[in-house]
Amino acid sequence: MPGTKLPTENELANKYGVSRLTVRKAKGKLIAEGLIHSIQGSGSYLTKPEMWKLHPFTIESIDDILNLGKEMAFKIHEFRMVPNNEEISKKLKNPQDRFIFQIIGVRYFQGQPISYVHYHLPFALGSRIPVEQLNADPFIPQFENLAGIQVAEGEQSISSGRANRTVAKNLGIRQGSPILIMETLYFDHQGQPIEFIKARYREEFRYNIRVTRRKMGSTAIPGIFAGT
Template sequence: MPQIGNMQPSQNRQQAKDSVMPLSPVPLHTQIRETLRHYILDGRWPPHTQIPSESQMMSSFGVSRITIRQALGDLQKEGLIFKIIGKGSFVAKPKVFQSLSRLQGFGEAMSPAGYETCSKLLSARETEASPAVAQRFSLKPGSRVFEIQRLRYLNREPISVDVSYFLLDIGRRLVQEDLVTRDIFMILENDYGLDLTHADLQIEAICADEFLARQLGIAEGAPLLRMERMTHAGDTPVDFEFLYYRGDAFQYRLRIDRS
């Protein structure tokens, strides 16, 4: 395969052209897409590497601009590259994913995949329940709840801000626990004997405000995934959370069966 990232078009043009087969039933843009995908996935082009320009690849592969744009468009749809207007195309950082088919804490889900996780406790306090929080716990407006804010790290990079709410008795106990290295789910189940059974989820896309942007090391207004999750022990609501995940680094996956 051609070393496109390092080549001078005039020097290696024939080598590049040999990497596509004009008479193949596989379209040219598909052949080029697979070549570029190989460079990305085998680590030859690390995340945030600028890939060759459309003109360079036109010359290297000996194809038209529309063919190159089709290949790049496919890679962008897959999330393997991103474009910056006026600067070109760059290799995207691979996204971590978490399945929604099981109710798991962050560390519980990430550790089996080989990721290092930890948390930074941002705040832990008693506060007046907002209307949304009061409704989830079936409390009267103005009732007191316990709020815990944590910054979650994946392989030592900030990936999410978790804002969790609990009834006072549980919250006051949790703040005494090791919330840096342990998942709250594990504490609730193993230490407090609660049987977490299910959660109600709602996911939406939002823009990072100044606080979230500062904590996550991203630009204000950058895209985030916000999950609203109410976890139950039997029929009793236990843990209500707003989870804010970096849109450039995280995705959820869900299998849906048609019965």
């Protein structure tokens, strides 16, 4: 039944009198077909129904993103201080910081790994967050509570890519598999960037975005060409 843990590769090889390579190839095909999934350090499991395929999430606001996070669990792999770099400093607008705080981990939905995530926090913010108090709940409310900040708005870019070895291992997919890459930048009420997230999702993940016009009438909306 879904969620059942499978025997190890050695156990399967011994049981059926085949090599581990044969077992590994067969397991790779089953993973590619979505019939089983692997969790790093735990093993392989029969896949549960992927509900995000059947009922895509709808995003209209930051609150919807937080509610989406409540449907998932997050496992922290590391939380540490790392050197700042050009890409991150441009996002966080903090070239003065020699170091930033980085959180790396995996989001799970119904027990299945769905995204491999990097959180990047400015030094002043990250240094106020005790890692031992973080849990699997959505991080934004935790950051707001522990660091005394408040998220006011965010922007997100979406692109496609291929899973490298690390991403593939953590998501239980083949290296080179298509993935969805989401980069999200959150700001406080002063417009200061306070968190940059880069998440790599399995290609099956889907969500809808619903938008509304800020101003009705014949006058063009600022930043949008009339007639668009």
